[in-house]
Amino acid sequence: MIIFEYLADLFGAIPAAFISGILPIAFVVPYALFAVYWERKVSAHMQDRLGPMRTGWHGYLQTIADILKLIQKEDIVATAVDKPLFNLAPILVFAGSYAAFAAIPFSSAYIGANVDLGMLYIIAVSGLVVAGILMAGWASNNKYSLIGAVRSAAQIVSYEIPTVIVILTLFSIVGTLNLYELSEIQSSNIFNWMIFGGNVIGWKKIVLIPLMFAAFIIIYLTTLAEVNRTPFDIPEAESELVAGYHTEYSGMKFAMFFLAEYANMFAVSAIVATLFLGGYHSPFGYLGNLLGISWLVPVEQFFWFTFKGLGFVTVQMWLRWTLPRLRVDQLMTVCWKYLIPLSFVIFLLVSLLMVL
Amino acid sequence: MKQYISNIYSALITVFIGMKITFKHLFTPAVTIQYPDVRVALPGRVRNRLYVNMDDCIGCDQCARACPVSCIAIETVKSLPGEDLGKTSNGKKKALWVTKFDIDIAKCCYCQLCVFPCPTECIYMTDVYEFSEFEREKLVYSFTTLSKNEAIEKKQNFEKFEAEKAAQKAAPKPPAPETPSTNPQ
C-alpha cells in the first residue's frame, strides 16, 4: 500500500499499478530457486545424505545451474500432442498460481490488490490451475499425463471443499474476507492470532482455541493436497505415472510447471500463515517501533511473512520426506469421510459460539 | 464412532512419530563420501587398471592367451645372437623384443586371469580406477618400451638375420635364441 502510493507519486497511478503487479515476480523467482535448493538439502539431510555440494559453497548455485541447463534444453513437442493447448498449459498453470499472489499481503506496506474479497478471489483463481493441469494432461496425448491430470483435478476439487469451509469458519469469526484487514486484526499480540481465537475475548476465546487448532490442521492438510505434495501427490506419482501431467514437457515449459508448483507451495503456506498465524505480524513486536525508525517496521513484517511462509514450506517438505503416498481411495476417504465432516462440525460449533 | 475417533487419533499420532524420526535424521551426520575429494580406502585385493612392468616382461604371450576376452595383443621379435636384453628382476634372461604390447582396457573385464600365468609377475593390477576417456582409442594402452621406429628396426634386423641365415645354410648353425622355460605362478 505504502509502496503503491510511493510508486504512484513517482510514475502516476497506472504505471504504478503495473509495477506493483510485477513485484511479486521479483519475489517468486528467487524464492523458487531457493526452495528447490532447500528441498534438496532438507530431503538429503533427512536421509543422511548431503545433497548438492559441488556447485558453489555447499551447492548453493545448484538451482541456478539447473535453470541454465533447462533454458538450453531442446523444447520437445511430440507430434501427437495438441499443440495450442500443449503450449498454453504451462502458462495457464503459472498464471493461476501467480494470480493468487495479488491478494496476499506481504507486509503492511505491500499488497498487490487490496480487494475486499481477497480470500474468495484466491480460491477463484486457483480454479485456473486445475484447468491448466487438465489442459496439460489432455494435450499431451499420453495416458499417464491424462491419468495424472484427472487425478489432480479430482483431488483439488474435492479438497477445495474443506478448505473453503475452514476459511468460512474463520470469516464467521472476523467478519471480513479481506486478507489485509484480517492481518491487521491479528496485530499487536501473539494471542490475537487466529489460531488462538483472534480478537475474540473472554471465555469464548478459550473454547475457540482447540477448535482453531483443529481447523488449522485441516486447512494445512487440504492445502497440502491442493498443491499436490506428498502424501497427496498421486497426480505426479513418480513410481506409477512417470511424472503425471508434465511427463511430456521439457526445457522451459517444464521449468514453468516447476516454478508454478513451488510458487503454489509458497502461496498456500502464506495463506495459511495469514489466516492463522498473524500474517506478516511479528510475534515479538518490532525493532523499528523500539528504535523509532518507521520504515523498518514494514521490512521486519516482510521478514516475518517470508519466515512464516518458508517455515510452512519447510514443513511441507518435511512431510514429503516422512510419509508415503496415499492410495487414491485413501485420499478420497481422508477428504470425504474425515476432513469434510470435521470441518463442518467445526464450522457449526464456531458459528454457534459466535452467535451466543 | 469410536473407531472413527481412534482413526483420527492414530493418523495424527503416527504422522507426528514419523516426523520425529525424520527430524532426528536431520541431525545425524551424513554417510555421504564426497568422492573426488574424499576416497574410500580400497580393499586389499581390488582389481582395477592393469599395469605391465616392461622391464620384467619376457614376451612369453601367456597373459594374452589366458585372457578370456582377448584384449591383450602382443607381438614379439626374436633378438639377434649378439644382443643382450638384460635380465628380469627374478633372474630370467630376456630373449624377445616385445614390439607390441597393447591392452585394450575398454574390453578388459578385470578378471585378473592374465596376472596368474605370468612367469615374471610383471603384469598386475594397480589401484587406479579413474581412467575414463573421451575417445575409445585412448583406452588401448600401449606398454611397449620400444618406439615405432625401433620396433621396425628390430623387425628388419631379424629379417636380415634370417635371410643371412638362409643364405649360409651350410655354415655352422648360429645359436638360436631360446625361450626361457615357463614358470606358472
Place this chain on the structure above:
Amino acid sequence: MNLYDIIFYLFAAVTLVSATFVVFTKNVIYAAYNLLLTLFGIAGLYILLGADFIGIVQLIIYVGGILILLLFGVMLTNKITDVQIKTGVLQVIPASVAVGMLAGILILIMTNMSWRDFGLSTPDKTIGGLGTLLMNEYIIIFELLGMLLLIALIGAANIARK
C-alpha cells in the same frame, strides 16, 4: 476513452471472440476452454461494474466447478472409448427460431429499459449487504434453491448407485 473503457472493451472482446469460438469450433475440448475464457471475460465485466462478489463467485462456480467437471467428463470418455468427440450441426431451423426469439427479447429489454448511470465509482463492500438481503428479503427463494440443489444431489447419488 479512459482506462475503464479500455478495460471494458478488452473484456468484452475476450468474451465475444471466445464465445464465437465456442459456437463454431468442432472440437469439444477447444469449446470448453473457450468457454473458460468467456466466463472469465464475463467475470471481469461484473467486477468492472462493481459486482465483485458475483464476478468471483462466477469464477469459483463456473470455472472452478462446472467447467472442470465438464472437461473431466469429456476427457475421460474421449480417451477411454476412443470416440472422437466432435460437434456437428443439427436441427438448424428450430435452433435458429429459438435463438432469434431469445435475441429479440434481449434486444427489446435492452432498448426499453431505463438504464441508470452510476458514473465511475470503485466498488464498495458488497457482500455484507448481499448477505443481509439473502437472509432477510429473499430467504424463501434462497432456501428453495437450496432445496432444489439438495434434491438434485440426492437424485444424482441415486442414479450413481444403480
